[in-house]
Amino acid sequence: MPDSLITNALHQRLLTLDSHVDIPWPEAEDPFFPSRRCLDIPKMREGGLKSVCLAAYIPQGARTREGFEAATSRAMAMLETITRIGRNPEARLAASVTEIEQAAAEHWPAIIPVIENGHAMGEDLSNIARFRAFGVRYITLTHNGHNALADSAVARRDLGDGPSLHGGLSDLGRAAIFEMNRLGIVVDVSHTARTAMLEAIRVSKFPVVASHSCVRALCDHPRNLDDEQLDALAASGGVIQITAVPFFVQRGGSVENTSLENFCNHIDHVVQRIGIEHVGIGSDFDGGGELSDWRHAGQSVNVTAELVRRGYDEEQIGKIWGGNFRRVLKASE
Ligand SMILES: [Zn+2]
Numbered sequence: 001m002p003d004s005l006i007t008n009a010l011h012q013r014l015l016t017l018d019s020h021v022d023i024p025w026p027e028a029e030d031p032f033f034p035s036r037r038c039l040d041i042p043k044m045r046e047g048g049l050k051s052v053c054l055a056a057y058i059p060q061g062a063r064t065r066e067g068f069e070a071a072t073s074r075a076m077a078m079l080e081t082i083t084r085i086g087r088n089p090e091a092r093l094a095a096s097v098t099e100i101e102q103a104a105a106e107h108w109p110a111i112i113p114v115i116e117n118g119h120a121m122g123e124d125l126s127n128i129a130r131f132r133a134f135g136v137r138y139i140t141l142t143h144n145g146h147n148a149l150a151d152s153a154v155a156r157r158d159l160g161d162g163p164s165l166h167g168g169l170s171d172l173g174r175a176a177i178f179e180m181n182r183l184g185i186v187v188d189v190s191h192t193a194r195t196a197m198l199e200a201i202r203v204s205k206f207p208v209v210a211s212h213s214c215v216r217a218l219c220d221h222p223r224n225l226d227d228e229q230l231d232a233l234a235a236s237g238g239v240i241q242i243t244a245v246p247f248f249v250q251r252g253g254s255v256e257n258t259s260l261e262n263f264c265n266h267i268d269h270v271v272q273r274i275g276i277e278h279v280g281i282g283s284d285f286d287g288g289g290e291l292s293d294w295r296h297a298g299q300s301v302n303v304t305a306e307l308v309r310r311g312y313d314e315e316q317i318g319k320i321w322g323g324n325f326r327r328v329l330k331a332s333e
Contacts, residue, residue: 017322022287038285047300060145068122086111095135149173234274241282
């Protein structure tokens with residue numbers, strides 16, 4: 001059998017999971033049908049992508065009562081859209097590892113709702129339970145810009161940010177992590193400041209995830225995790241999901257000059273530093289992720305082909321392509 005057929009067959013056997021993709025907002029295109037977007041249901045099927053975390057993304061705004069209310073209502077509206085996608089007859093809404101596995105066994109793409117930016121809850125901890133009712137499985141503590149919970153890796157001077165607001169987490173941020181632990185929501189440390197990330201690992205009772213980040217040893221950007229952060233992540237049992245945003249993959253990176261070869265160097269680095277159990281894949285499709293040879297979810301077999309080329313076996317690729325991430329989800333359930 002030609003190598004490409006063997007790789008294809010291997011890829012189809014995997015329970016693949018992409019841990020971070022953005023959704024249309026406003027809803028210009030319907031995700032159930034072929035679209036110009038990097039991810040839609042037909043592209044998931046074409047690319048053998050079995051499950052995806054769809055993010056209700058909340059841009060950082062003012063930390064005022066009006067700003068908090070606007071963030072919470074936007075989060076609710078986006079979660080309604082995500083659950084509507086998951087309840088379409090062509091897909092399945094999956095809020096647990098069992099539901100992800102069931103959807104795959106029945107050949108339905110699984111949609112896992114998540115929130116990007118804890119600003120969504122404002123200063124009201126009770127919102128976390130409202131989000132969980134939609135099936136939300138992780139909350140990214142911050143986006144770009146400090147919020148009421150934590151410092152961000154990237155300050156927003158246009159919002160009046162200095163380099164640090166809380167020196168890591170705020171009291172509210174620590175309380176939010178406690179509440180997320182209680183409700184089975186994983187803490188996502190992508191986008192958070194280094195201080196906040198390390199503190200979140202100490203505060204959380206369960207392993208944390210970096211849902212879409214690269215490694216700083218290969219690309220010196222504050223959004224990426226340095227080796228000490230990787231060590232702390234591994235000690236907690238967590239996982240870093242390597243992202244396909246070209247300028248996190250390499251300095252001066254663009255879609256045209258950045259490929260899966262560059263992307264998989266980050267996977268290799270994590271494996272060498274902290275082991276195969278702590279790395280995964282979070283494309284950030286439709287949020288800035290796109291590579292020259294992984295332009296959309298329909299080309300996901302190319303990721304497997306590059307991992308095979310590097311000598312990873314099926315069991316290892318299964319861990320990278322979602323097994324590790326599901327372990328972290330399961331730990332919090
Ligand atoms: Zn992001």
